[in-house]
Amino acid sequence: MTAATQQENQTVPENELANGNGIYGKEGVIVPVVNPPVDIGVALCPCDSDAVPEILKSISSFGDDPSLDNDNTRLGLLAKARDLVRALETPRETMIKHCWAQPGCYTAITSCYNLGVFSVLASYGGRPKKVTEIARILRTNPEVLTRLMKHIAAMGYIKETDPDEYAPTNFSRSLTIPIIGDGYPCLAGGAHKSCSKFPEYMAKTNYATPTDVQAGPYQYAFNTKMNMFEYMQSNQPLGKQFNHHMGGYRQGRPSWVDFNFYPVEERLIKGMDASPDAALLVDVGGSLGHDLQEFRNKYENAPGRLVLQDLPIVIDAIQQLHPSIERMNHDFHTEQPVKDARAYYMHSVLHDWPDDVCKSILKRLAAAMKPGYSKLLINENIIPDKGADWQATALDMMMITLFSSKERTKSDWYRLLESPELGLKVVGIWSVGNGVESLIECELK
Ligand SMILES: C[S@@+](CC[C@H](N)C(=O)[O-])C[C@H]1O[C@@H](n2cnc3c(N)ncnc32)[C@H](O)[C@@H]1O
Structure with missing residues (x-):
């Protein structure tokens, strides 16, 4: 065994931490002392030069003209491209990227978005425009705008065509669509x-x-x-x-209403109560109704009511929705007014709440369900034990910081949904890939 491996295999004795040896706390910050100290040279070499040849080989295996219409090909290539960037960057460069470049880029994009810069850039056929022209149209300070746009261009999100002159990219054009751009402000x-x-x-x-x-x-x-x-x-x-x-957030991602995901005909439509006021699907916390709209687009003739529930301020903000979708003000912390629906559906709702609050929301739904008939459909991420997708772990970071809640693992879901006081059981889980929300179907026990 080499000296290095011997060190790697060493366990830190517990009292080492307890008696303050090797680790010390200062104003709530714990600073581990590494022994022997890591040389600064490590921070100045590529993060993983040994991995570069293998990554290049797998990138070239995609060929000269990979079919980017195939999402698996595109995502596979993208993952390798990211691996390559991470391997080539030095730790110092990665640190500057995290600490300055990305927050700076977010700041610059948000400020330009609020000003309307991306709309101007995309207008007039998207011809290149000088910053002074954009500033004149928007009646804003050209000096600050020059700096903001320079950083956005340096990060590659708009195209620099001449000094202080820019053209849009597909990314910057997309920012003019509110469902894409509004996430920034x-x-x-x-x-x-x-x-x-x-x-x-x-x-x-x-x-x-x-x-x-x-x-x-x-x-x-x-x-x-x-x-x-x-x-x-x-x-x-x-x-x-x-x-x-x-x-x-949901655009362009596989959805449970896709024909190859969850057998809607077999599990929901078949056996549906034929009475005229029977509800097929109640979307609880359904926001502006994008999921029910998609359901209606794909299952045009599905029988039964489609009911969209959310808080009044959200329901009142709906501008466009298929006329067959009922809009209903409902606080899910109160009694569920639609009884005996074929399915109660929640998408990205339970992840916003810690277990005790989820149980109280679920109790209201279980009380409205008809035994042997109603289903509860939960459309959420299931974090795998290994190899979690970065979009799902990013969402988990949002959950812990914004809601004191979490993205759940399979055992978390079973523990929550099958809590004895709810009287529910999980009858199936449908998934199409890592990083795509699964559909968990439950029934009353
Ligand atoms: C993360 S969003 C998910 C929205 C939608 N299901 C989707 O996947 O796009 C959570 C939704 O829960 C709604 N919500 C929050 N508190 C609520 C409450 N007490 N009653 C009903 N809806 C609520 C929010 O307004 C929001 O639309």
């Missing part, structure tokens, strides 16, 4: 402070798992008693932007 104004204050909150609470929906990291950061939904909806336009963001 909404999270900047109503969420990210909670992420930056999170380490401070955790140190103050001795790193206990946040579970308090009235005194969690969000309330600490925003100095409020409100939860994120309440805060955003009472600080418009954040609430409207959030509703759009929910519409944008």
